[in-house]
Amino acid sequence: MIGAVLAGLGLVGARALPDRLGPPVEEVTVERTVFTPNTITVTVRNTGPDPVTIAQVFVNDSYVDITGGEDAIGRMNSATLELNYPWQEGQPYLVSMLTSTGLVIEHEIPAAVQTPKPDGAFFGLMALLGVYVGVIPVLLGMLVLPLARRAGGGVLRLLLAVTVGLLVFLVVDGTTEGLELGREGGGAFGGAELVVLGALLAFLTLTAVDRWLRARRARAEDAGASGLRLATMIAGGIGLHNLGEGLAIGSAYAIGELALGAFLILGFAIHNTTEGVAIVAPLVRERVRLLTLLGLGMLAGTPAILGAVVGASVNNAELAAMLLGVGVGAIAQVILQILPALRADGHDRADATAILGIIAGIVVMYLTGLLVTA
Template sequence: MSSTNIALLGAIAGFTIYLGLPIGRLRRPTPRLKAGLNAVAIGILIFLVWDVLTHAWEPIDEALSEHKWGTVASGGSTLAAGLTIGLAGLVHYDAWTARRRKAAGAHPAGPGAAATAELAPKTHSQAESLALMIATGIGLHNFAEGLAIGNSAAQGDLSLAVLLVIGFGLHNATEGFGIVAPLAAEGERASWLTLLWLGLIGGGPTFLGTIIGQHLVNDTLSIAFLGLAAGSILYVVIELLAVARRTGLKTLTTWCILLGLLLGFATDAVVTAAGV
């Protein structure tokens, strides 16, 4: 298979994320719908944390069984560093942006106040920040998926590559929904440009990973990206759980989280059948 065709496979897998993004254009969803969307996104993201960590741990677990302690040490430290940066890094980043918002709103009113506000850097709403964080975490995850597609196709295993594209494509469609769920839950109607940008962040890395995966296969690199993805997605899950608690709709939230989890496992079935 030519490099162009392999890259096309990665593009198809990555940009199916746009199938789930239009839900971010919903107008004034009801409180129950907002709570349900938020909860389904939580379920999908919980599944992704498990899925990402499973793939990250596989080469470390294999090295443990073969008593390759050097590989265990390098892989384990890489995973720990990725998780730390992805989770704790976002905590500190969120605190920094909160301080910026507070400082921007602390300017006294008076002559020149409007000009000062115009010169102040634009800040995003909490829902926009969450959507961006989800897209970034999913993008890191999808980069590792792209590496798998590119590597299998380059080795001549076309059937496996196609199955990976189908499976990852199904995953990406649900991930697109997860990205914009915070916006829909807060009643913020995303612009088409915003959806385009979020899709590029979340789905584009699949395409890049496919291109790189044709020429480079490195367990440490994959573990690093998967660790970053798991940490960042876990942070978003914590944030969305706080949103869910404020709704007070415990029964609806529980069932919708379960639905999100089941959707994650269902869309993973094709990839599992491929033996990955």
């Protein structure tokens, strides 16, 4: 009955309403700008309810010839405009699009930079960048495991508390980056909504998987997840975060907004080394093979390579925003897994040491994050 009523409303309801008065509602967002010699290629999408026709385009108040976009752009559809304009490297430009109804839609370009060609060398560079900022730092951070074991069992709760602090910062950082990328995408398919959707999907999916795995276990685990399983979940959550981070890095480089340099690489390396510490924190009391540790490090680090390559080729801010949201949801689920282990024996809540460890983890991630400048 519900389906029949909704179908009837869809078929008949619109015909019973009067025609809308007033001018058409025209909303256009710029999704991508590509600079090639003497040409600016702009990809636009109609995010409004009515078709939009781009009649003329001005660059810095100068009329330019257009190739493409002759037909009206329907709702949620996109068009590619090639602007014949002798742009100069590093100069700012203002692209003004005049629609057929006289509406002016502006897009500001802070600095013009020639878009890299996606050839083999370019993708190799992106893969190398993913290794630098993802794989190597995580593996370096995991080298603290022998030192943590020598320090005694009491260090475990402190390390886990620091891990929670690191992950809390990653949640905040990933959310902030995702919301920023969502705004850059123009909102055609959602901005903040994509970040929230990705986070909820990841959180609920990992929660369902964890409950399923717990149900299959023959014995109950009073202290929560085992060390290896918890370390695997941490590595997976960090890997999803690094996937979104690599996607953002590749997208920024593809449009000339990322300046590669030794300081940038070093900053990312120091910042992400703490992720390796977070992975090995639950393994202080367990003996793990070297290949297992290597697998955990690759699980957390290699997604940065994939993200950088995909981000440089696809260059979709909304996809990057959603993947960052997925990382946020995964890490939030991992935090809930670790929290029970922060309680001291015989206590129902975390003590001052655990709270100070959480604060220390947040501060460390914040201070190392200051080294990452683009």
